[in-house]
Amino acid sequence: MNKHELIYLAEKYAAKKENSQEKLAVDVFLRKVQEQETSFLNLGQEKRDKIYHRIENEIYLRKKPRKIYWQKIIASAAVLSLIIGTVLLSLILDNTITQVASKGEKKEIELNDGSKIFLNSGSKISYPENFKKDRRITLEGEAFFEVAPNPEKPFRIKTGNTNTTVLGTSFNINAYSKGKEKISVSSGVVEVSSLKSPSQKMKLTKNMQLVFHNGKKTLVTTGTSSNYNAWTKNIIVLEKTSLGETARILENWFDIDIRFANSDLRKLTISGKFKDENLETVLQSIALIKDLKIEYKTPKNIIIREHNKNFN
Known part of the structure; x- marks a missing residue:
């Protein structure tokens, strides 16, 4: 049952025009709202503010100038209860x-x-x-x-x-x-x-x-x-992996930034396994295998270049 169906039933409920099945549906819903009262009280302030904002918006959208009759006041109260209940359930149960x-x-x-x-x-x-x-x-x-x-x-x-x-x-x-x-x-x-x-x-x-x-x-x-799941055991596995992809893996593992002095270096491939190795060991191994130079601009900013080539 969605929000609009609940509001329709609330209006029939307040006007005493509901059938037995509709009355049962509204009664069950209101019981569920009461059961969720404790969950609401245990929510954090940010979640509560979100709920209040949603309820405020729903009430504002339904405001229209009209003559006041007690029957309509009762219907509005029932509708308001269902609006509040719907918002509470949607935000509490759908976390x-x-x-x-x-x-x-x-x-x-x-x-x-x-x-x-x-x-x-x-x-x-x-x-x-x-x-x-x-x-x-x-x-x-x-x-x-x-x-x-x-x-x-x-x-x-x-x-x-x-x-x-x-x-x-x-x-x-x-x-x-x-x-x-x-x-x-x-x-x-x-x-x-x-x-x-x-x-x-x-x-x-x-x-x-x-x-x-x-x-x-x-x-x-x-x-x-x-x-493919060796990373769960803290093992880096490279199988003809491009240096560009290898750099991405190392950036994630060690929270660093790697640049290449020459973009063509990204296309070079490498194979090997590194178990529980630190960043410096992995980079020096790659440099040795591919005849490259590792330059640390800062501990977290690294440049990979060919030997005797300047980076502009």
């Missing part, structure tokens, strides 16, 4: 939680259904405090999921251009790059679809990877999935 892992940090999050999310640096997820028909998550950046099985409540993750649906499995989603998402499955079965073509679905099983570019499936590969 969204947002978790952010800033650059240089990682987060482990346990949901109330028992699922675990490992959030990589420079990433964000949003989800409802209480799951209803399904378990919906919105992801920006990268995360590894260990989903608690529940066939009655599918687990759905929305990124920029894709929807990923699972019942119980573990998998990694990388959605850092705008228009490009990578999904890698560690166990179970994952169903992936594009937001542009939701009917075209692709099922992935263990050690399968899928890449979407601008909402279109571009590549399906098989390989060791542990390389």
